[in-house]
Amino acid sequence: MTPEVTSLGYLVITAEDLPAWREFAESILGLQVTRSPDGTDDDALYLRVDERSWRIAVEPGSNGGVVGIGLEVSTREALDSLRKRLANSGTQITEVPELAARRGVLDVFTALDPSGHPIEFFYGAKSDREPFVSPRGAHFVTGTQGLGHIVLFVDDHEKTREFYVNTLGFRVSDMLIMGPDCSFTSPNPRHHTVAFVALPGVEPALQHLMLEVDEIDAVGRALDRVVDNDVPLSLTLGRHTNDHMLSFYCESPSGVKVEYGYGGMLVGGDHTTGHFDAASVWGHRPPPGAEVMDGLGAED
Template sequence: MISALSYIGFASPHADDWNDFGPDVLGAQVADPGPDDAVRLRVDDFDARITIHPGDHEELAYLGWDVGDASGMTAAVARLADAGVTVTVDHDAAALRRVTDVQSFTDPFGIRHELSYGLAEAAPFVPGRPISGFVTGDGGLGHAVLIVPDLDAATAFYADVLGFKVSDDIEEGGLLVRFFHCNPRHHSLAIASVPGMVGVHHLMLEVGTIDDVGSGLDIVNER
């Protein structure tokens, strides 16, 4: 079953800006571009985990979830099929993401998800600016927070169908956020419910030291 957030893709009319923002602000390493001139960013010794595709709107394109291996893929696909979810083998996506296999589906809110395993290793990671590095490993890329209109429906899908475990709920300013985990991270996914809205709120990347956070904040404040 799902063990980590492996990669994520966005679309943006300003995708090219990430060639500077990725290394100069985040500290990511720019990888070879995709065939659609997508900007591909590395954060560890694996191939690109963050891809920004040229597009007409700023939006989430897909979330890639690691299922570990072929048996994990079989189990995850079977669980989705039992719930009546259509899963599609996508060889083209596998080649583009540089993984062994991709099988994709959409959640009840129209968000594309990709089950995958075998993310290709690459040359040793070289940060785009001086930082100690990103914390990935068994915890995966980090976490993503999604906005959907129905928290109960989201919980039923992500917990009951995909197998995520609920970590806890936090309510602040009238907004209830539910956190889900699939590995030792407190959460790899969180869901906030906002009527009439579907999309991504943020992506979290963990760095090695508080100084990495502080230097990033300094750069943002200077830009």
Template sequence: MIQELSYVGIASPRAEEWRSYGTDFLGAMLTEDGPDGAVRLAVDDINYRIAIHPGTEDEFRYAGWGLANETDLRAYVDQLTEQGIDVQWGDARLCRERQVAELAWFCDPWGLRHELTWGKAALPLSFRPGRAMKGRFVTGGQGLGHVVFEVPDIEAANKFYSSLLGFRLSDRIIGDSFHVRFYHINGRHHSLALSQNPGHIGFNHMMLEYEEMDDLGTAIDLQAAHGVETMQTLGRHTNDLMTSTYVASPSGLQIELGHGGLVVDDLSWVARTFHKPSYWGHKRPTGRTSRPGILKALD
């Protein structure tokens, strides 16, 4: 019953750098700070979808998943509770901070926090890109974009997210050194992906999709002026056909900036297995060997 990836929250000692990074480079709109001074960014008429909280270290805080209404939220919480998931209801203060009508939250088996909400605040015709753009970000019924988590055991994670939470498999990519599963909850090819990384758990990247290829190209042109490092060069994925590049952010995680992703239809969609992630491109710059993302080693 989850309808969309609604919002994402991280923490960082470089939160302030997101004011210019988010607007002048990404093209998002700066909105009112959170109660703790969190930098908030809008990518559409939803009041904000990305929050960067002040923190002593780079840290994933939460992913917010939107449901259609209060009836769906309460039914979904009841369903999760019956399956043994410890779901807590957020208080009025937390709902005001997230700007939602109601909120419940839980942590997955590896400690990643997920918030379930309905009624995210919005103001029609309020979005103004932070830089000149030909189009907008692809959101609407497809939600914010997608997030990718690294998990130590892909089969256990698949059981939790698919069987218990109801994420629907779009396809998977399996190679000699990687195993990634992709899940949809609406027309977007995937709002969630899980990548196996034994011994680690964390937030690998977040994807934002531009309506227009020219706006992706402009972002690539702006990288040098803003000192934004390329993590993977421009390329096209095999499974969702997204043309994209991966860039560094001020806070550890990488951002995938894309255009032209597939839209899936559950009535006709058949999950496939791919053995390489890209038709072309998506190369790591010479000398880059470290894994991007906000990761932590498991004890």
């Protein structure tokens, strides 16, 4: 099947310290702070990554919370068709009045994935007439590949796979098998858009968001900023086995990890599912004294 969902369109998370997140987003990641998409005086932080009016929103709330994983659908017809198909498959869908205006999209409905992660299916995102200007000179790889990728802790791997692969139609690019299975899935050429793993004793949560930049030096400069500003480094620079991403991981002020990478592979229609028993070719090690990242960190 051709999935109605095309990409990760946006992400809405919560944080206790919004000024700290703003500083992290601007000074470390190089994202552009902007106004709310509906122009109201919202108390959330809205961030631009590209020509879209926003891609990441941080609302006041508990650290680590996720309000909405925005999965973009190509057209109004595709959104209507997905809405019907999900309802018929027994997925509870919810229409939220005013949400489309708040998100700056033409239509949206919400649903929960099998672990309760809140998904917002939408079409018709707003683009800004003003160009995106990164305060750190970064250019992010988005377009048809979307905002980036996310890795989710889930409570049931098979049910989650049923939802993202069988119901939504995402391709399984590969599996990481080093303990509990981790599946890497996507509806577009980005190697993975949503990856998920069920770790014993770990509650469902957003583990990390990956943002991809268009040159290797942009990763190095960001890593310098992380080190210079004492931002907690979660994993050192490394190269992933599966998507070949050259990246490091750091911790945002709300605890969600951010992977900052370059050179992610694109997957075509002739790709076959493979598997790995290690996450990285080299690197991606916890720095001395750092807390070891759950699940997908260094494997030694």
